[in-house]
Amino acid sequence: MAVATSEARATARPAGGGGDGGISVGRKLLRMNWIGGTAGWLWLVIVMVPLYWIVVTSFKDQSVYFTHNPLSLPTDPTLANYRLVIESDFPRYFVNSVIVAAGTVIPAGAIAFMAAYAIVRGAGSRFLALTNGLFLMGLAIPLQATIIPVYLLIIRMHLYDSLLALMLPSIAFAIPLSVLVLTTFIRDVPKELFESMRVDGATEWGMLRTLALPLTRPALVTVGIYNGLAVWNGFLLPLILTQSPDKRTLPLALWTFQGQYSINVPAVLASVVLTTLPIVILYAIGRRQLLSGLTAGFSK
């Protein structure tokens, strides 16, 4: 629904980004929004100063850090901090984070997609409506609140201190939102298409694979990215459910590293940069997909 509407909007407006021809009065007014403009530029400064500081400092040596102007560029840039971070086993933590993220996003996406499909296609069933309601209620429940029973459950399942322990609860808590977004998208697929396929003898599973899946792909990507980011940056679950250093994920590793090297600020910041770099790169590549998906999904 939302996708269709914004498409309509785009065609209603004059074509060409930033073009000047034939602007409506409203857009001209939006453009001269100086309050918004000031806010925008001011916000840019607020966003960029810490980010700039992080990057710049990570190349300074610790002794220099204490004496020089924090915002100045390093006179003697050094990679020693990065070397320290890499030697402190960060590649392994990176791999752990990747495993946990993939191990959460893929199963969660798959089963949420199946569930969303079932809910939309089986609109008449009370059971499915109830399930949907259950999932929606799950949206209001913070993962943090259930950490103690989850800890107990993981122990009983003999999964304590494993990466699997991080994946399972994450999948469960990713379901409500994923199902919600996916049902919205699947609902957009016109019923007639399903009917015509049904007439041609397709089964529900077949239709799921050949019809719903391709059409819902953008939503799946959005949901996947969103869940992936949440799991990648998750802190509480690894904190409680893992203990061996070789099971650490990046946020936990960051915290441990910081605890040990706290006065060596440049090294700590180097670790921040290294752990965020993969995501920034992915972001640079896949930005359009993420933003359009998010805007469409949430601005209904």
Place this chain on the structure above:
Amino acid sequence: MTTSRRRFLQLVGGGAAAAGLAACGTSGPKSSGDSAEGAAAAATGATYWFLTAQPQQGIRENQVKRFNAANSGAQIKITEFQNDAFKQKIKTAIGAGQAPTLIWGWGGGGLKSYVDANQVDDLTDWFGQNADLKNSIFPSAFGAATVGGKIYAMPVETTTPIVLYWNKRVFEKVGAQPPQSWGDIMDLVPKFNDQGIAPFSLGGQSRWTNMMWLEFLFDRIGGPEVFQAVFDGKPDAWNDPSAIQGLTEVQNLVKANGFIKGFSSITADSNADQALLYTGKAAMMLHGAWTYGNMKSSGGDFVTGGHLGYMNFPPVDGGKGDPSNTVGNPAQYLSISSKASDGEKETAKKFLSTNTLDDASVDEWVKTGNIPVVKSAKAKLASVTDKNDNAWLNFVYDTSADAKSFAQSWDQALSPAAAEALLDNIAKLFQLSVTPQQFASNMNAVLGK
């Protein structure tokens, strides 16, 4: 169809919940016999967790290295944590049945909570069989290792009283003399503040660092009986006038800006508080004797050049406490997890008897400016050639040996629940958000818990 489906799911859900949380009698699955070694099939390998922070970390690592070199059949695998993370992780590990074989700790109330949950082995008989080992250790160190008359941990490592350190260079610059009494301390505060130097460094976010102040004030004002009453759970023990006075005095120090700016966000884990002393940003610091080693290695010429001053906490005018008393950690303790396999326990016991207080360890401790908990330490001191280290070691030894009372750190002596309440209230006390009376009534409510 829908109704019965729903009911079925409810049953499944309820059953899962019941099954998951039932069987609450036992505290966890079977032992972590296979978690010790990954590759090697050595079922007798053991695991050992301890704190980071040099020089202690390095010494422990060396102990394990020596053991592993001599025992190729049964290796010890180590994992290291920072102080605050360790305190939480060790509990989650024990609760999950994945405790390390060798459990490091401070004894006292924490140890008692393990004993009550049947998580650590009784070592009394083992000590009976290893009488030589037992006799080589300071007798007073066994106090915090004993619960209900039985010994559950072995005192290892060092005896570390809390010491008042001062930066001689800073004192010279300002033209001040080290304090001889509490009154002197309060007088020195404005002297340093006027010069832009913080009177005291403090890693307040860790909270137990604030606690050290109260430990001394209580003792100097009213003697060790004041806290003993708390420990024994006597009703209204915190209302003792000496206690209230101690609480008030520390707040006076806070109000007078006696502590470095931003102290409540500085943690002790990172040694940032020590850095403030040896870089001259602060004039004095009340901290454990264990910090000497780090200040020596990280502080440039601060220690090696003889600029570090130290003394026992001064008396409080009009106080009853004996000025020779001290507080701190009489030792560090190693317990053996009761859930470990027999093979692991054998390895652990061997480690305890051969590598924790062997000559190599004792030498290393002494070299880094610490007093190991063995009677033979005194003899070793004579052989220390560095005159700074020699003076320091003799000071620590004499302080510990001569103290009429050596009280254990409160947060380790009390049970975890009471300790948490204590640290919480101490943090608020130093924030000036509770009055001494409120502190006392809050703490009276958790007496004996």
Place this chain on the structure above:
Amino acid sequence: MVLPALAMFILFGVVPLVGVLVLSFTQWDGLGPIHPSGVSNWRVALKDPGLYHALWVTFEIMILSWLVQTPISLLLGVFLAGRQRYRSFLAVLFFIPLLLSSAAIAITYKALLDPNFGLGPGLHLGLLTQDWLGEAKLAVGVIIFIVSWQFIPFHSLIYQGGVRQIPTSMYEAAAIDGAGRVRQFFSITVPQLKYTIITSSTLMVIGSLTFFDLIFVLTAGGPGDSTRVLALLMYQQGFQANQMGLASVIAVVIVLLGLFLALLLRRLGGSTTDSQMEGM
């Protein structure tokens, strides 16, 4: 087809939820066996001023962060909705804070705000050299600032999407009627964004219940307990004071609060897009 998701959700979502309730009636120190203990935990918790203080801090942070984030996100969203190329470039940069984990952000700001070694003393700016994390009021303010820094980009995006859907014809009509820009903003933009505001607010409010990582790493609830939100109180009671039963009581309170707020906001706006995004 729906069963895998349902099963997973029940096992790791619903069961723990029931679990917190059950555990709140037990006594467990996390080390030994679990003992049933009736309502004693509830009695202790409900009498404990610490619980009410945590509730207060949670609400304080929730409301203040909403008050700060919403107007700014709204303004930025409108600004970004414009079609100029540079605006979309700005949007790219704005989004970066969202890519950092809360732990990373907390670590960064902890170093940045250090009163002895941070940005303020380094630049010799007295104004920036406060005891940011050591004074109660300042610490709360810092948390709100950091939360806003982290999530305003996200909410601006939502508002941007919402603004893009407002028909320009409405603005044209208003302009013809002589309405100035400010008037247009308040009479057209804001009312048209009603659902967006509800969505964004729901996300903010429910999300703020989950703040843990940021506060844990930055202040650990301090100074004292001035930033000790419910989630932190629960962690401390459970994993530091060995009182899992009491911690479960607090967990139940968090869940109830979440449900209550979600329902309330739903009433207000009839929107179905509440979520737990913020706290991640």
